[in-house]
Amino acid sequence: MPPTHSSAMPLSAPTTLFTGLSPAEIDRLNESAVARQVAAEAYLLHQHSAARAVYMVESGVLMMERSSAAGRRQVMAFIQTGNFIGIAQNEFYEFSVAALTAATVKEIPQKTFIELQDEIPQLKDNVRRIGGNILAHALDQVFALGQKKAHERVCFLIQQLHDRKGDPRSRVVELVMTRQDIADYLGLTIETVSRAFSKLRAEGVIEVHSAHTVDILQPETLREMALAE
Amino acid sequence: MPPTHSSAMPLSAPTTLFTGLSPAEIDRLNESAVARQVAAEAYLLHQHSAARAVYMVESGVLMMERSSAAGRRQVMAFIQTGNFIGIAQNEFYEFSVAALTAATVKEIPQKTFIELQDEIPQLKDNVRRIGGNILAHALDQVFALGQKKAHERVCFLIQQLHDRKGDPRSRVVELVMTRQDIADYLGLTIETVSRAFSKLRAEGVIEVHSAHTVDILQPETLREMALAE
DNA sequence: CGATTGTTTGACACGGTTCAAAGTGGGTGG
DNA sequence: CCACCCACTTTGAACCGTGTCAAACAATCG
Numbered sequence: 099m100p101p102t103h104s105s106a107m108p109l110s111a112p113t114t115l116f117t118g119l120s121p122a123e124i125d126r127l128n129e130s131a132v133a134r135q136v137a138a139e140a141y142l143l144h145q146h147s148a149a150r151a152v153y154m155v156e157s158g159v160l161m162m163e164r165s166s167a168a169g170r171r172q173v174m175a176f177i178q179t180g181n182f183i184g185i186a187q188n189e190f191y192e193f194s195v196a197a198l199t200a201a202t203v204k205e206i207p208q209k210t211f212i213e214l215q216d217e218i219p220q221l222k223d224n225v226r227r228i229g230g231n232i233l234a235h236a237l238d239q240v241f242a243l244g245q246k247k248a249h250e251r252v253c254f255l256i257q258q259l260h261d262r263k264g265d266p267r268s269r270v271v272e273l274v275m276t277r278q279d280i281a282d283y284l285g286l287t288i289e290t291v292s293r294a295f296s297k298l299r300a301e302g303v304i305e306v307h308s309a310h311t312v313d314i315l316q317p318e319t320l321r322e323m324a325l326a327e
Numbered sequence: 328m329p330p331t332h333s334s335a336m337p338l339s340a341p342t343t344l345f346t347g348l349s350p351a352e353i354d355r356l357n358e359s360a361v362a363r364q365v366a367a368e369a370y371l372l373h374q375h376s377a378a379r380a381v382y383m384v385e386s387g388v389l390m391m392e393r394s395s396a397a398g399r400r401q402v403m404a405f406i407q408t409g410n411f412i413g414i415a416q417n418e419f420y421e422f423s424v425a426a427l428t429a430a431t432v433k434e435i436p437q438k439t440f441i442e443l444q445d446e447i448p449q450l451k452d453n454v455r456r457i458g459g460n461i462l463a464h465a466l467d468q469v470f471a472l473g474q475k476k477a478h479e480r481v482c483f484l485i486q487q488l489h490d491r492k493g494d495p496r497s498r499v500v501e502l503v504m505t506r507q508d509i510a511d512y513l514g515l516t517i518e519t520v521s522r523a524f525s526k527l528r529a530e531g532v533i534e535v536h537s538a539h540t541v542d543i544l545q546p547e548t549l550r551e552m553a554l555a556e
Numbered sequence: 557c558g559a560t561t562g563t564t565t566g567a568c569a570c571g572g573t574t575c576a577a578a579g580t581g582g583g584t585g586g
Numbered sequence: 587c588c589a590c591c592c593a594c595t596t597t598g599a600a601c602c603g604t605g606t607c608a609a610a611c612a613a614t615c616g
Contacts, residue, residue, distance in 0.1 A: 233415045234417070240465060247603080308613085325396065476571080505594070518597085524596090538580085538595060538596090557616100560614085561613085564610080564612085565609085567607090569604105574600085575600085578598090585588105
């Protein structure tokens with residue numbers, strides 16, 4: 099049976115670049131990669147700069163954002179261990195990527211990366227799939243911003259962060275980002291985000307331990323609100 | 328010099344699957360393709376169905392949409408001649424595609440399409456680029472829904488439709504879709520969209536010939552509003 | 557322990573939605 | 587060909603959710 103909704107179904111086994119690769123192939127990929135450290139608050143890459151590399155996140159949390167000339171900022175994604183950056187780019191990056199925490203990434207030159215795909219068919223498949231997942235994520239966000247109320251968008255984010263953690267039984271979600279980052283991700287203001295958290299707490303859907311840790315008390319309610327059912 | 332913003336720069340020569348291909352290669356692609364007619368109002372494909380083919384639009388206008396269990400609908404894109412459908416999909420379509428007008432498309436089985444990319448390197452590049460454009464479109468929409476006011480979103484759509492027409496000097500834009508479609512694309516209601524058109528008309532930015540034809544009177548103002556500068 | 561930054565809460569204003577009604581246009585049948 | 591009808595669009599008025607402005611509160615770091 100097909101999923102009822104893309105975001106309704108956490109990926110059971112998320113595709114990485116290494117999925118299905120032989121040890122030898124994994125080695126080849128790793129040989130082409132250079133480890134890079136990114137300090138908290140620092141930028142990994144900037145909007146409009148030439149897209150020369152793709153990145154795999156090894157640790158830490160980063161944030162993909164886009165700013166207009168007027169200074170309005172939209173956060174496009176929060177990026178965690180196992181996510182990829184720059185896979186579906188043309189010659190220029192369409193966004194900046196900043197580190198929320200100290201992070202380590204592996205950098206592969208775009209040219210090398212494209213060549214490796216010709217030599218490793220399975221890698222090409224993985225890239226295809228990851229590209230599909232990235233687009234699916236963007237479409238989920240379009241739906242959230244276009245159709246959902248403030249508290250539903252907050253549920254959408256909490257659910258998204260929860261789904262990415264391996265264990266579905268865990269009910270604790272860490273919010274590494276600030277309220278401003280959340281607001282800019284969901285197309286809201288700080289105050290509205292804060293009120294949405296308070297409302298969900300008052301309704302008993304979540305518990306807010308600190309501003310950066312929430313407990314999910316009613317997973318089913320959260321999920322419904324996140325999907326806007 | 329890099330573009331100031333992805334949507335600020337209409338693609339000078341939009342990439343098609345055929346870009347840079349030899350006549351023989353174009354023939355091979357065409358041999359694998361089956362022409363299909365889609366009647367106005369009919370669906371080309373449905374959300375959650377298995378993604379078995381990719382499509383090139385030859386004529387007509389279609390609409391990509393996603394609906395939630397609650398019946399809320401988000402229009403993801405308006406698709407015109409030269410656009411592609413299903414290029415960046417995984418096993419299931421994440422959206423439905425309906426025809427606004429009678430349309431003709433070429434259908435290529437996904438499997439064949441993937442194999443052809445192995446045999447025609449330039450085709451692989453084209454697919455990469457088209458995939459990048461599709462993601463860029465989605466990111467533009469996220470930005471619009473997250474950061475822009477109603478009248479700016481309407482400018483965003485008008486500008487987008489204008490940029491896709493070949494001739495940048497033409498100041499006429501045809502709106503094939505209904506106000507409801509526009510509303511669902513921009514995350515607004517019919518009434519708000521209608522009021523936004525009236526406001527832009529009152530300000531002299533556009534002229535509304537009929538509900539489905541507008542004249543751009545102040546291209547510069549329109550562009551600024553569309554970009555939210 | 558104070559200072560600074562980030563978060564929550566409150567009061568009010570505004571933009572967008574909702575509900576209602578009038579206006580417009582295209583198509584059909586008389 | 588005109589008149590009617592139906593669907594779509596526009597406009598109006600009241601309401602509500604979110605944004606804005608302001609202040610209290612909490613947490614973090616020196």
